[in-house]
Amino acid sequence: xxxxxxxxxxxxxxxxxxxxxxxxxxxxxxxxxxxxxxxxxxxxxxxxxxxxxxxxxxxxxxxxxxxxxxxxxxxxxxxxxxxxxxxxxxxxxxxxxxxxxxxxxxxxxxxxxxxxxxxxxxxxxxxxxx
Numbered sequence: 001x002x003x004x005x006x007x008x009x010x011x012x013x014x015x016x017x018x019x020x021x022x023x024x025x026x027x028x029x030x031x032x033x034x035x036x037x038x039x040x041x042x043x044x045x046x047x048x049x050x051x052x053x054x055x056x057x058x059x060x061x062x063x064x065x066x067x068x069x070x071x072x073x074x075x076x077x078x079x080x081x082x083x084x085x086x087x088x089x090x091x092x093x094x095x096x097x098x099x100x101x102x103x104x105x106x107x108x109x110x111x112x113x114x115x116x117x118x119x120x121x122x123x124x125x126x127x128x129x130x
Contacts, residue, residue, distance in 0.1 A: 016054035018061065021086060025054050025061050033068050035061070035084065047084050047091055055104035060085055062094065062104045081109060 015026040024038040025046070033050035036043050050071050051063040061084040065076055079098030084091050095111065102111035 012052040013054050014052060016056050016061065018056035018059065020056065020059035023086075025056065027051050027054065033066070033071075035063065037086075046086070046089075049082070049091065051082075053102055055102075057104050057106060059087070062102070062109065064099055064102060079113075081111060 012027075014029060015024060017024050021039075026036055026038070027033055027050075028036050034045055035047035035049070035051050035054070037046045047061075047063075050066050050068055052066040053062075053064040055062045063082055063084070065073070065078060065080040065082055067073065067078050076093065077098060079100065080093060081095040081097065081099055081102060082091050083094050094109065097111065097113055099111035100114045102109055104110075
């Protein structure tokens, strides 16, 4: 089951409530597209990477790396799936893919990779589980 998110109104999922730690994570779209936390009524930067598709499961935050056409990455790329551990403060690469979207459930991460078929001019979507 998807935890505390509203997919219908925002396909990018730029905020996520974490019931485990009773905090809210959000992407600061008005500035740097980095991930911030709202805790005890105060906002603070927690992940200095541009992101989309935020999901919290059992106290960890999962997200997709997104350049928004303003950032470039070394050893990473748009669509990589990462995990932020608020206890250690570490960000870990979970899947080195170019995911177009993802859903995080307790049993795993489901993500879709899109590829173009240049002959038929179609976009192929393949779903994976990690």
